[in-house]
Amino acid sequence: MIAVYVCKARVASWYARKSLCPPDLQSLCGWMIPSEGHARRMCRILRAEWWQHVRVYKDLLRLACAKEASEARRRLLLKEWTKVSYHATEFLWSQVRPSLPKKKEVKGTGNVTIIGDQVVPDKFLQVLQLGPKFCLEPRLKQLDKVVLARTVAHRAEEEDRLRCVSECVDVLLKPSKDSRCSRRLGPLIDFCADSNLRILESDKEGHFVIIPENLYLEKATTAMDKNFREVSVDPSKIKSRALALMNEVGLTKVANEVKREKGLLLQAFFSVKTHKQNYPFRTIVSERRSWLNVISGYLQTNLAQLKLEDPFEVASSNCVVQVLQNNNPGGCFGFSIDIEDLYYSLPHVQLLKFVQQTIEGQMNELGFVESCKIPVASFLELLEFYLKSTIVQWQGRTVIQRAGVCIGSCVAPVLSSIFLSFVDRKINDNLGELALRIFRFVDDFWFSSIG
Structure with a gap:
């Protein structure tokens, strides 16, 4: 046994x-x-x-x-x-x-997109072909390995523990080949710096993209100018107003967390839309180590508990496949529509109105108020303040999104879901006699004549 x-x-x-x-x-x-x-x-x-x-x-x-x-x-x-x-x-x-299932082999994406005519040595391409998600196990110091040996030995029987520790130490004394030797990133980083190259990640295909520095700046500037506008503000004053607002509505704990964060401005980075012509950039904003991350986390935690009524939204493509398998008489047609720059296109006034209606339409509105610790009006005021305070620093410029909410914000997914739930219900009410089935996943709509 x-x-x-x-x-x-x-x-x-x-x-x-x-x-x-x-x-x-x-x-x-x-x-x-x-x-x-x-x-x-x-x-x-x-x-x-x-x-x-x-x-x-x-x-x-x-x-x-x-x-x-x-x-x-x-x-x-x-x-x-x-x-x-x-x-x-x-x-x-x-x-x-x-x-038992075989151990998965480490495989890269097998693809690296090179924009421009730069020649990259094969040894560097082989490293990049492993993909953005490839990593090596952390390097342990000898002392940590000895401690680990004692931890393992503790699981053995008491009379076998000393022998177990001794055998583990004997293994540590033997020289072992480090798999990192063939995959060191230092030479690759030096090559890119000397050749004025940038390495980015593709937007949907999940592999690396190599692009010259001058072309990177050109495409990045185009992407920033498309969805952001330059502003002249004092970031420290915005943070002070945020602290005053939170103390006024009674969010003392959140205000203390905001006060501890030192970062005043958000940072922007880019991914490459390799599935589109001319490889445009997508602008993504990072809230890490900024006081705005505390506020967006608070907003996201409370907005995520709202129950949405959406006739079209699906969790994955498996739902569509199941419909096609069970209810497809043949001779059907379909087409798709994509919302361009969904997050950056959400109108603030209408968005705040939809958020308010969603909160007020909940069966347990008092439960929401109890959870967020402030009245609905104060919650909406804080949300509006956040949307108007996402100041980004890039290339010495201070910019803010023209509309909507930044990609990378904690609240962007839930706010888009709330907004589109109202849009989907409006479309559904106006279908009339049209025999259409509509599915939506994030910003992609699929219209089908399936009954």
Whole structure:
């Protein structure tokens, strides 16, 4: 039984590392497929339960051996049965291990877009082809490795702990090849700096883009001028007004967090729309280490609890596929519409009106007020102040978005969902006799003649 439950615990650990759902757990979920995070949590719970069983059976084994009269005989018997359980475990694991999902191979996107006529050496392209999400395990200091060895040994039986630590230290003394040697970024960074090149990430395709510095500045300026306008303001005075507003409405705790943040201005960076002609840039704003991040986090936490009624919104394309499979008589047609620069196109006046109507239309409006700790009017006042205070610093210029909310803001997704829920309901009310099915995912609409 010890061998069985040790193998069960190892299987649970294996699936948890792969973020996969084991067949036994999937059978309990039925036709629903757990998310990766839920599958990991369930596997960890199962692993803890199986290890608990292992500890119980080991305690029972000690009790069984304790019946012997001689102390030496008890130790010998326990050692023999422990050895038997170890070999049984390894034999059983050797049978189970080949049937588990294979370890995913590290693969890059296999693509690097080079804008311009710059020649990039193959050794640098091979590194960039690994993709933006590729990473190496963190480098541990020798002292940390020794501490880790003692942590691992603590899981072993008490009489085996010293041997476990000794064997771990012996492994540390052996020279090991560092996989980072072939993937060092220093030479790549030096090459880009010497060649006046910038490395950006593609907007949808998930690979790196290499672009000359002069072309980068040209496209970045075009992207900034499209959705931002230059302003002359004192960022410290805006922060002071924000603190005064929050203290006035009673958000003392949020005001204290805002006061601790030192960043006054937001920072902009860009991704490249490689799926579009001429590779335009998308402007993204980072709120990290700024006082605006505290306010947007507070607003997002409270807006996220609002229940929206949207006849068209779908969580993923799987919903559309299911409709096509179950209700497609054939001979149908369809077309799609994309909202250009959705976040930067939201009109503030109408947006605030829709947010107010959404809050007032909730079944538990008092619950929302209790959650945000301030009246609805004060919440809307703070939201309006935030939308007019997202000041961005770029290339020595101080700019603010012309309309809407910046991409990268914590509240941008929920505000767009609130706005489009009203738009979708209006469209749905005016369909009349048209036999159309409409689906929307974020800023993409798909119209179909499916009944």
